[in-house]
Amino acid sequence: MKSLVRTTLTVAGMLVAGGLEASPLPGFHLAAQSENFLFYTRDSRKVDAGRSQRFLAGTARLLEVQVQGKAAYYVHEHAEEVASTPGVYGSGVTDLKTGEINAVSAYHRHEIVHRVAGALGDPGRFFQEGLAVALGDEGRWNGVEVDKLAARVRRDAKARGVIEDFSRLEPNTAYPVAGSFVGFLIRTYGARRVSDFFRDCRPVTSLAEVASRPRTIPVVRGPVSSAPRPCNARRSRLASSTLPPPT
Numbered sequence: 001m002k003s004l005v006r007t008t009l010t011v012a013g014m015l016v017a018g019g020l021e022a023s024p025l026p027g028f029h030l031a032a033q034s035e036n037f038l039f040y041t042r043d044s045r046k047v048d049a050g051r052s053q054r055f056l057a058g059t060a061r062l063l064e065v066q067v068q069g070k071a072a073y074y075v076h077e078h079a080e081e082v083a084s085t086p087g088v089y090g091s092g093v094t095d096l097k098t099g100e101i102n103a104v105s106a107y108h109r110h111e112i113v114h115r116v117a118g119a120l121g122d123p124g125r126f127f128q129e130g131l132a133v134a135l136g137d138e139g140r141w142n143g144v145e146v147d148k149l150a151a152r153v154r155r156d157a158k159a160r161g162v163i164e165d166f167s168r169l170e171p172n173t174a175y176p177v178a179g180s181f182v183g184f185l186i187r188t189y190g191a192r193r194v195s196d197f198f199r200d201c202r203p204v205t206s207l208a209e210v211a212s213r214p215r216t217i218p219v220v221r222g223p224v225s226s227a228p229r230p231c232n233a234r235r236s237r238l239a240s241s242t243l244p245p246p247t
């Protein structure tokens with residue numbers, strides 16, 4: 001985990017086509033499975049079924065959500081293999097719709113948080129990445145507390161717009177700001193209300209459903225900005241990706 005945090009830098013998200021995995025990626029074989037994962041690897045790469053499943057279960061308990069079914073977790077050898085978009089290299093990417101994880105780490109907490117959050121709803125990349133940083137990366141970015149990093153840009157007008165457009169800031173600023181803000185929400189309102197907020201941002205299926213949904217966090221004031229109607233933010237459908245630092 002710690003080594004992962006040290007080696008991650010994030011980049012603008014990629015849209016990953018939906019669709020359940022019918023057969024494994026070429027060259028991969030099923031190495032293990034658990035209640036919620038099918039772990040695929042190739043060559044000598046190891047999987048970490050026990051820790052990954054336990055972390056998923058613990059995160060799901062915290063957010064009070066049931067994660068249904070099994071989704072593929074591919075352990076790759078190189079970051080270049082993870083990225084499905086030409087020119088984008090990542091150490092991890094998660095498809096919110098299918099739950100599929102592609103990562104170079106056999107135990108990638110950040111991506112597992114995305115898997116759990118995908119079962120809740122999608123308030124947009126700012127909140128998705130914020131939750132993954134707050135819970136998966138334990139509120140740290142490259143080993144530094146995200147609250148300290150976010151404080152440096154508190155008065156930056158550009159940073160204040162990051163909720164609406166996550167890609168507005170470069171990743172080493174955007175991810176800490178998002179992680180700091182969602183961490184603040186969890187400490188202030190509790191994990192249950194944050195997960196309710198994510199649920200409130202499920203795709204709309206009917207007007208009756210919209211009317212039945214309580215607004216869980218109507219006004220949010222945090223260390224960076226206020227969050228007016230964040231469900232209107234562009235939804236990510238994401239996958240999130242994490243990149244090793246440029247060398």
Ligand SMILES: [Zn+2]
Nearest residue numbers: 129132240241
């Ligand atoms: Zn992410």
